[in-house]
Amino acid sequence: MKKIIANGVVAVLLASSAGAAMAVSDEEMERQRQIHQQRIADEKKSYVQNSIREVEDAAREGVEQIETIIRLHESLTDGLQFTDEDKFRIYRIGAEEGHGAYQVKLAEHYLAGKGVEKNVEKAKEWLEKAEQTWLSSRLSVEPLYTLAKTYLDDARLEREDRGAYYIYQACLQAHPEACYRTGLILEGEDTRQPFAPEGVPNGGPRN
Structure with a gap:
């Protein structure tokens, strides 16, 4: 009888131990799952940060196809989406480095209030x-054509004649749309004249 009772106690203890081991195993599995999820999240964050740095570096170098680069990184990096505020910041990086295309883009953002408060x-x-x-x-x-078009098409700037001058300069560099608009001016359909603005030499850029 004592032997039967003892065997029963052992069986209960073994069952209890097995249950505890199973419980610990479940907890460990959950812990490992959380560690794995965190690792994935960290890697994703790292990829996003690397992409942002690469775009910023391109802006510092003055790469004019920056919008294409932004779209490429958005398509290749899961979870990355550049907002208007992000783009404004990137254009400002390039503009402050002295890259003209970025200076024009930054001005467009100020005019449209994209990523920043409107400020003519x-x-x-x-x-x-x-x-x-x-x-x-x-x-x-x-970007010279964009500069010209911005002056011509946004009356708030009050610089239409200056825009006409830069449209003409862009035409001299064989920009087709600039040449079309220059033709309208020279034929009299557009009354704005392509005269050099005050302080701008008629000869254009200095070599």
Whole structure:
């Protein structure tokens, strides 16, 4: 009888021990799952941060296809989405480095209130800096055309004649849309004249 009772006690103890082991195993599995999820989250965060740094580096170098680079990183990096505020910050990086295309883009953001409060005066300041960049031969034809078009099409800037001048300069660099608009001006359909603004030499950029 005692032997039967003893065997029963052993069986109960073994069952209890097995249950505890199973409980510990479940807890360990949950802990490992959480560690794995955290590792994935950390890797994802690292990828996002690396992508942002690469875009910022491209801005510092003045890469003009920055919008294409942004879209590429968004498509390749899970969880990465550049907001208007992010883009404004990136354009500001390039603009402050003296890259004309970024100066024009920054002005557009100020005019549209994208990622920043609307500010026409700030837009004018950055467009003027882009003009100086052009004069030192560091502004290619596409941002020059955008600069001109911005002056022509946004009455708040009150610089239509200046825009006409830069449209003409872009045409001289064989920009097709600039040449079309220059044609409208020369044929009289657009009354704004492509005269050099005060302080801008007729000869254009300095070599």
